[in-house]
Amino acid sequence: MTIKHRLGHGALRRVVSWGERSFRKNLNSLEAVQRSKHQALMSAVATTPFAKQYGLNANTSWEDFSARVPVTGYSDWASDVDKLRRTGSAMIDSPVARFQPTSGSTSAIKWIPYTKQFLAELDGAIAPWLADLYRQFPRIARGSHYWSLSWLPTDMRDDGHAELNDDMQLLSAGKRILAASTQAMPENVAMAPTSEGAAFASLVMLAADRHLAVMSVWSPTFALTMLEQLSQWRESVADCLDRGDWGNRQNELGFLSCPRNLIQARLLRDWSGELSADFFSKFWPDLALVSAWDTASASRWAGLLQEYLPQASFQGKGLWATEGVVTIPYAGQHVLAYQSHVYEFEDLDSGVVVPCWSLQKDQRVAPVISTGSGFMRYRMGDELRVSGFIGQVPTLTFLGREDGVDLVGEKLSTMTALNVLDVLADRFNVKTVSLVALEQSNSAGRPGYIVLLEEPQGSSVDEIEATAESILLEHFHYRLARSLNQLASVRVVCSEDMRDFYLQQCRLRGMIEGNIKIEPLRRWDGPVPPRLADVPESSRLIRAVV
DSSP states (O other), rough: OOOOHHHHHHHHHHHHHHHHHHHHTTTHHHHHHHHEEEEEEHHHHHHHHHHHTTOOOTTTOOOHHHSSOOOBBBHHHHHHHHHHHHOOOHHHSSSSSEEESSSSSTTTTTEEEEEHHHHHHHHHHHHHHHHHHHHHOOGGGGGGEOOOOOOGGGOOOOGGGGGOOGGGGGGGHHHHHHTTBBBBSSSGGGSSSSSSHHHHHHHHHHHTTEEEEEEEOHHHHHHHHHHHHHTTTTHHHHHHHHHHHHHHHHHHTTTTTOOHHHHHHHHHHHOOOOHHHHHHHHHHHTTTEEEEOOOOGGGGHHHHHHHHOHHHHHHOOOEEEEEEEOOETTTEEEEEEETSEEEEEEETEEEEEEEOOOOOOTTTTEEEEEETTOOSSEEEOEEEEEEEOOOOOOOEEEEEEEEOOOSSSSOOOOHHHHHHHHHHHEEEEEEEEEEEESSSSTTTTTEEEEEEEESSOOOOOHHHHHHHHHHHBBBBBHHHHHHTTTTOOOEEEEOHHHHHHHHHHHHHOOOOOGGOOOOOOEEOOOOOGHHHGGGGGGGGGGGOOO
């Protein structure tokens, strides 16, 4: 570890420890903290058109606010956000630092205003999380860290969106400066003109860093893809490490300094390319922690990542969306980030929305948050279970998304799937059954989607697949997952009795006969049904698959 890393970790650990003190001190004052957050938020929105619409002012109580303001979704804020982007019309009394994209098509991306107040709320969740990391995993202070929070598809990597790639902007300015001295690579790696170029540069820098201590990603499939790319590009990466330059990628990556490490280059040249714990233990011997999603659909991939990187401890992520943070890992649990936003929860059994201090163990709930972005009583489509408490603060287990499918972070909705099926049915005169998400959608074992059709009309599979893929690529997070090679391209499988096959699969998955209905979007866990295995090239014209 370099002196720079040692000093950076020491200073950062002290700063986040100060930030954690308030979090730890107020664990038994949940209601008081939340009411204080609420009043501060009321002061910030008091002069806005929203406040006038609902009769709010700086002194509006929690109870009056909840009674007057309906639970909202993004569609309720879309016009306000559009006006804010065009004219600067205030949604809240806090300057906007940037607009962050989240799910939606390229023509209807959801843009979340990241105001100064909202960023401070996020920073307030990061401090206790990092402080707890240093305490639980002291070895992480002995090396460099790789934190990957977000990526953009190639077609959004222009000057107008450059700030969106700067993940360190989630931290306060002081923490950002300190954290930069602990990182395995500079922030501007994400500014490469293409996502492939950014991935290659990241791999070279990670490969050069024998003292890598932390690998933090959101989706475990993102990290698995990186390991696979390291195998595929090992000769090219080794060449860069031998020479200390970017070779034929110099024009694209010349703005970055290429690292040199002859030891790591030799290890890559001696490697067969097979992903194995033995190789990665030698390659990154100081790796102390891997952090990634490990609940719901991510659990299988998180387990595989742990198999490849056994030298490191593993920590699952909390629930952190573009719209706000709900839980952070803390003291071995996922704890409500109660000092960040204003939190309510909808009881999924009764439909009643209650304050966070009223939660009971084992309740199934969906978060409703009011934040410094200007979004009030914003319902997030996540299903959680109250698993316990630390002091008065609830701990919550993520159960999954209420609507749609999310294999690797692509966030496909039922409406997106329905659009795909409708377009295919109309354009190709076929009967569509469902769009099915599988953890292993092809012979390579990669997650992806399969369109189920029946009553073939002799159309070309390639043409239908290309059409389905083009529609899905309009969806921001699907396009991102495809550009990062986390998802296989969509496939089409047809059979004259596909509906019967679909219903049989539902029955095999424990669904009650009378409750089964054909949905436009389904996720099927477990082994790939034999009928959905890769179709041989000789069968590329649609016909009954038996």
